[in-house]
Amino acid sequence: MSVVDDATRVESLSVLSRFRADFYDCLPARADTLFDLTDAVLCAEGPVTSLVELSLQSNFRRGHGALYDALARGAVDEERLRSLLVSQLPDEPLMFGVDASTYPRPSAECSPGRGHHYAPCRCDGDRKTIPGWQFQWITGLEWGSSSWTLPVDVARIPPGSCSVAASDEQIRRVAHHLDHLGRLRIDGRPAPLFIHDQGYSASGLTHALADVPVQLLVRIAGDRVFYDGRPAPRKPGPGRNGVHGHRFELSAPVNLRRPDQMLVVPDTRRYGRVEVRAWHHMHQKVQRNGYFADQYPQLNTRLPVVEGTVIEVRVERLPDGRSPHRTMWLWHADPTGTPPDIDVLWRAYLRRFDMEHTFRLLKSELGWTAARLRTPEQALRWTWIVAVAYVQLRLARHLVADLRRPWEKPPRPGRGLSPHRVRRGYRHLRERLGTPSRLP
Incomplete structure (x- = not known):
């Protein structure tokens, strides 16, 4: 090992130790038990399948009663913890993923706050509803080829909540912490990019976050209809002329309008030939329901025109070799007015x-979903514990040895260890780190 590598390991170890100490300070009640519970999750042998079994770990120096008491009566300073997590983001253009995941509790008939949420079913791979709690995550993404992310915010979405309002609140929180650290507006760098999967209202999110200097990238369904806003030919007779412009159907076999931008990547390793087309200043006819019904309850008020860029992505093949059965459509909005880089x-x-x-x-x-907890407040505390445990694995990915099994392949050159292998070696690193928690 070179002197440079050794110095890097020392710095990484210092960063991890400092993160653990700062996390301990984010626990105003039952701090010792909650911190030991986090270590028990990290150092357990094999997957965590039972919450109470964690009380038998040597790192958890209390009984099972204290474990449940900490989740029931403990506390997490969420704002302070969010600030700590945001401070761990790498020094590069920022990119975040936003997505919701279900915490299933189908048998907990007396647990409050449950709703029917979509979850994948193992029987046929279809998405079916299941009773439980829904949590929305915002995670920092890396630009390189890596499976590592960095959770920076998580919140429970109550049943019946507006997904646009929930996302707006979370993104504003992250933007506030970025601004506090001086990373929201950096000269020469693009605004932070928040990426949503299909199912979120692209127009609603763009309208809600119009005053926040962040970019939005949302996947949209292929049956949507947009309009270009260009004046239509004058209609004969009385009446107002059309205000939306020419119709632009994503499902049409051939779009007659020429794209404003076009990019062709002749050959990529995973997708073959890639063609990207973009149409600027497009908008949808928004309806007075959901988010816009809350913002414009008066029926005599005109709904806004929310403009953005519609992007079409066509690939030659999928990573597994199959041919794609549909085109991917994306919506991009940037309130700063910066022209989009469709290749990025x-x-x-x-x-x-x-x-x-x-x-x-x-x-x-x-x-995360193995714990059978009584209330959504307990589930939220447990969710923060699991999120912090994952972040510690991320900070330790260059510090642990590769304890692979004889039948497992070594990591490819230039690629680090997977989260699974980092967790396998973390318990040996934990002995060097120590703990800020006190004995009972």
């Missing part, structure tokens, strides 16, 4: 799939 945007959306790897690890390895 289509690649940025692909990084959103890293959130799926994070959710899979949180559920299958760290036991």
